[in-house]
Amino acid sequence: MSGKLYGVGLGPGDPELMTLKAHRLIRGASVVAYPAPDTGASFARSIAADAIAPGAVEIPIVIPMRAARFPAQAVYDTAAQTIGAHLEAGRDVVVLCEGDPFFYGSFMYLYDRLAGRAPVEVVPGVTSLTTCAAVAGRPLCARNEVLTVLPGPLEDAELAERLATPGAFAIMKVGRHLPRLRRVLEGMDLAGTATYLSHASLPNQIVLPLAEAPEDAPYFSMILIPGRDPYAAS
Amino acid sequence: MSGKLYGVGLGPGDPELMTLKAHRLIRGASVVAYPAPDTGASFARSIAADAIAPGAVEIPIVIPMRAARFPAQAVYDTAAQTIGAHLEAGRDVVVLCEGDPFFYGSFMYLYDRLAGRAPVEVVPGVTSLTTCAAVAGRPLCARNEVLTVLPGPLEDAELAERLATPGAFAIMKVGRHLPRLRRVLEGMDLAGTATYLSHASLPNQIVLPLAEAPEDAPYFSMILIPGRDPYAAS
Known part of the structure; x- marks a missing residue:
């Protein structure tokens, strides 16, 4: 029994522009993943911060700054392995996505790697x-x-x-x-x-x-x- | 002291794809307006139904079906008068908009008529x-x-x-x-x-x-x- 992968749009930055659905899924998530720079805070995590449950497992997907626009695919290979292990253990994973996951979003790199292995739901967000x-x-x-x-x-x-x-x-x-x-x-x-x-x-x-x-x-x-x-x- | 006009995006149809901000504004609104067909229910109202306060004044903006794509501007003249009277009386008005107010939305017709007369805030929605x-x-x-x-x-x-x-x-x-x-x-x-x-x-x-x-x-x-x-x- 696989867990479910959620790609959740967070909207443009104001946490109040998150959807009710995104808010519910994040609050209930025991595992959350999000893109993060190699130095400094994750923008995606900062939008969702107040909704993340205190005990949640967090998986930062660290994208080296110089690769920000054309990300090293190896980073997503590793993240997909980590997330895939949670899914195989039956745990749902919520991936936090700035804006909308499928509108110029990096979620597609995880989606490509995991969609065949577990059920996936994409929750659109305000762009x-x-x-x-x-x-x-x-x-x-x-x-x-x-x-x-x-x-x-x-x-x-x-x-x-x-x-x-x-x-x-x-x-x-x-x-x-x-x-x-x-x-x-x-x-x-x-x-x-x-x-x-x-x-x-x-x-x-x-x-x-x-x-x-x-x-x-x-x-x-x-x-x-x-x-x-x-x-x-x- | 004028009331404030809110153009609030409701998202694509699933009420859970409304933003937290849209939900808060609708729940707190004493006056809500929305596009409606001349027969049948308003799609915008149906998305927001559970959030509308029981005592709220409702202003359906009835767009005749045959004019749905190129709406009769007279309908918006009348709606702007009705909404304008509430604003002048100091009451905020929340206009419910399917999707996003400024993405192929009819809210622009009200915006054009009222933006000079009262403060306006547009709340984006999921498209x-x-x-x-x-x-x-x-x-x-x-x-x-x-x-x-x-x-x-x-x-x-x-x-x-x-x-x-x-x-x-x-x-x-x-x-x-x-x-x-x-x-x-x-x-x-x-x-x-x-x-x-x-x-x-x-x-x-x-x-x-x-x-x-x-x-x-x-x-x-x-x-x-x-x-x-x-x-x-x-």
């Missing part, structure tokens, strides 16, 4: 995408508008090609790419309506017109570009 | 987008993959042009467009990997390979098309 729109006070997309989500590391040519199409855009994982992204957007006359955000929903949240964004943006930052006509019924 | 990925057991987008969200009513030529680009896709508001969308996807050799979903997270949820989807799809249905290589670091 940074819609949180940024809420915090900026601007609808993300309307009616029959196309929404395109662009990772910041994309090359200029692909970015420009995508941004030339109609619709609304969100550029994620902005980080060190900010000065380059701003140049691309300025060159396409899209910078004027763009909003820069970081740490949306957290006490240190920043919301600024793109022109006023810091040169040195954190990894968890985003640029939102509204559609030219948000009410357009294309 | 059907990531819920469908969770329920399908397939990551929505990975690493540096582009995600494009396409409304089903788009014309064939625009759909085909968008779908010819790399990345992952979600087609929303499928409804009566399903047979046409399936033909477009089959013509582009994308139908084989596509998943059809309706009512994700609800007891009547359906998850099927696109080839097996019903000809007559409900409005709240979706097609997910994964990227060609979900781990590709483009």
Whole structure:
């Protein structure tokens, strides 16, 4: 009798943006796993901290900083072994996931390794995408508008090609790419309506017109570009 | 002293996918408003039903069925007047929103009319987008993959042009467009990997390979098309 693996979305950072289901599962979990940096606190754990049961077994999945964007698969091999042992012993395991597990999330690496061996349930969470729109006070997309989500590391040519199409855009994982992204957007006359955000929903949240964004943006930052006509019924 | 307007995302349908914050605000609300059809129950109200206080004033915003997709703006003028009167009397008003208020949501029509007159807070919710990925057991987008969200009513030529680009896709508001969308996807050799979903997270949820989807799809249905290589670091 295998335990069940839960990939649980925690939302964007404010613990109150966790779902009731995530909260229930975390409170009841005897084993929780979460991504963690090699130095400092785990962001995922910090969101869920108040819900984790005092006696719970904790499995930090330590991702070396330099591999943060293209993680060493060996880390997930080891984590899957540790988690797999709990599952085989009949214990459920709750994996804490920033945002939503399947929206640019690292949970997929565990999912790939464990989905064939144990029952798995993925619990969706509030994404940074819609949180940024809420915090900026601007609808993300309307009616029959196309929404395109662009990772910041994309090359200029692909970015420009995508941004030339109609619709609304969100550029994620902005980080060190900010000065380059701003140049691309300025060159396409899209910078004027763009909003820069970081740490949306957290006490240190920043919301600024793109022109006023810091040169040195954190990894968890985003640029939102509204559609030219948000009410357009294309 | 004006009351505060809250646009509160309820998530995709399962009441447990409501956030802790949405739950707290709804429980404490003395005035709640929600979209409702001209016949039958309000989906938004049904998600929040257990949290609404017994004595709360309820304001159904009745959208005539035939105008469901391009709502009569007069309905929102009237609703904004009714809600505005409560706000002016110092009462907070919680507007219940299916999914997320600013992700293809009708809350924007109230927001436009009331944001200048009273303080407004938008509380993001879990979208059907990531819920469908969770329920399908397939990551929505990975690493540096582009995600494009396409409304089903788009014309064939625009759909085909968008779908010819790399990345992952979600087609929303499928409804009566399903047979046409399936033909477009089959013509582009994308139908084989596509998943059809309706009512994700609800007891009547359906998850099927696109080839097996019903000809007559409900409005709240979706097609997910994964990227060609979900781990590709483009």
